Amino acid sequence: MNSTYNSVLTIAGSDSGGCAGIQADIKSISANGAFAASVITATTAQNTQGVFDIHPIPVSHIRKQLIAVLEDIDFGAIKIGMLHSAEVIETVKKTLKEYSVKNIVLDPVMIATSGDRLLNKTAVASLKSFLSDARLITPNIPEAEILIDKKIDSEKLGEAAQEIGETFKTSVLLKGGHLEDSEQMTDTLFLYDTQQVIFIHNPRIKTKNTHGTGCTLSSAIAAQLSLELTLEEAVINACSYLNEAITQGKDKTLGKGNGPVQHFPK
Template sequence: MENLMTPYKSVLTIAGSDSGGGAGIQADIKSISACGAFAASVITATTAQNTQGVLDIHAIPMAHLELQLEAVLSDIEFGAIKIGMLHSCEVIEVVKSKLEEYDVKNIVLDPVMVATSGNKLIADDAIDCLKEFLPKADLITPNIHEAELLIGHSIGLHNFETSAIEIGKRFNTSVLLKGGHLESSFSELTDILYEHGSGEIHKIFNPKIDTKNTHGTGCSLSSSIATFLCLGHSLEMAVRKGCAYVNEAIALGKNKTLGKGNAPINHFGL
């Protein structure tokens, strides 16, 4: 009798937990599931967090973090890895070591440093460690503020595209530079994808949506891109599909409310 068993298309997210459910691991699992893959998770830290901000960050002990990574990587084959909050050099070193040991592919790294609320999510000395880790990623997805921290100068409309290229060449990786924080009167938002291997530049346009309900957009975008890579799409197509998914989720959450602050995007169109 023919064996009809088929493996899940699986994505691993390595990130922090958001107790409010809008960002971090929780947003990643929702995005991966909504985009068609199975989500596994490794938690780097827990946060006391809601729609209004981050109240506290509690680091997961390094030994337990290492065991989480060992448990899933030794058992499950992943088509892509999404990496989010890496708040210390110790965390970065443990994650780097385990990913090298298991020779994983399709690493999408969201260089999370500052939350949308303005709360800092990384220790000062960890920024340099993060920079050293970036070349291990196949794609990084910084917003404007994170990109400015990475290259040390301001970014505006005049140098948006060249900054994406500069980051990619400096850190030897492909870059999706997100334009959501750019001051612009245009009705469209532009993201720039720089493909490091080919040197190609792709502009991705989506309609600008007037809403404050954008909690978790960065986490959701990087995890959805990882999902589409896992499903076999090219980098350009995975990025385009991920951007389209998040833009639709923002639109679907525009008229929703949750808590007293900035509500999350609507991952499932609920």
């Protein structure tokens, strides 16, 4: 008897260095037991030391990529990474609605590792209008502060995650990687349907090899959802996977800058 692939579509930019973006997404989805398809929104000249050039893919071609895969493949989840302009955001939003996709995991990429904003105010407004279409959004602390326009106190992560979720009518995984005042890594999950707040703890790993962790985590969650797990199970499993991937990649060397995680931990 034939069986069906558990498939995930990732919509994001390409990282020529292979640490983040589409490349990290495909590795993470594969490592978590699903089949990865992709729609590329931009290519970058990038390595472990930085991003040196970005070439946006024409919006008409992004839409054609989306239609091509959505017409043919039944996806158990959709992962969305960086959408670099309001026009791209609106095109992706419109096209996904046409196909009634399920289990959108949206990583609201707005700030570079350097701290620079990646989206202008118009694009941020478009992105905010898209968030309610997602089943889960995965902001880090700086991105979360943009979403609710306030500083987030490390003592009130649960309240912040809930405020974001209620504002945008979606579940939220508030990532704790920017909070370095603890030996524990705490990610905060707010489940919109049940109004639960769940704190997910993992050991904090000291390493510079964290390039692409946000892409890797959101893709792992999408893969777990495609396997028909609950949202809580999918997030907990993905956080555990990422922690092990960081642990096993912490002492490896790739290039001269910030290296990747070990996407296929043994």
